């Protein structure tokens with residue numbers, strides 16, 4: 591049945607972007623997904639909010655849950671200071687294989703550690719496998735019903751510290767009502783909603799930024 595959607599996205603990057611230029615990789619994916627076929631990247635509109643939060647936090651350690659094709663991985667990694675790492679977790683090996691190629695095309699492979707597997711199994715291994723004490727920044731963009739259990743897991747594993755920032759995609763569409771209740775009602779979190787639109791559409795969506803108060 592031909593190429594998969596992620597394979598078609600990779601082809602669009604190889605055709606239209608410049609090797610080693612993350613901005614051109616981001617632009618190529620956005621152009622393809624806006625004009626050829628929709629895909630579940632965080633996109634250009636929510637991407638600007640992601641950029642501003644990453645720039646504000648300037649994390650030394652960052653975690654992304656849900657890599658897909660690596661679009662937000664490239665957006666985050668391109669903003670990291672030298673010597674800092676982004677760990678991104680992807681469940682689907684086919685997505686992971688495409689993401690590795692897109693991250694490498696952007697020239698960001700030295701800033702990114704892509705780990706394949708379910709977040710619930712991998713999060714408890716972060717300290718011993720990657721020498722992580724805690725995460726300064728976490729981008730949640732995986733299965734929407736994993737946002738709450740994985741946030742609790744990050745807390746229980748001591749991977750959040752006072753001031754750690756969680757940024758969650760899709761809190762309106764597809765929606766993560768349980769997660770919004772959790773971070774908005776728990777006094778240990780200071781939460782704020784950034785209204786935007788679902789990638790490449792006029793449908794409302796947004797990002798929830800939550801600071802862990804310890």
Ligand SMILES: Nc1ncnc2c1ncn2CCOCCNC(=O)c1cc(-c2ccc(F)cc2)cc(O)c1O
Nearest residue numbers: 630656657679680681707708709731732733760763764
């Ligand atoms: N390491 C891991 N551990 C556990 N699970 C993992 C994992 N890695 C991946 N997964 C699971 C799947 O990840 C993809 C999750 N993302 C989405 O489903 C998503 C869907 C839409 C969407 C779709 C259809 C509409 F009509 C409207 C909106 C938009 C988005 O922006 C989305 O992000």
Ligand SMILES: [Mg+2]
Nearest residue numbers: 632731759760
């Ligand atoms: Mg998303």
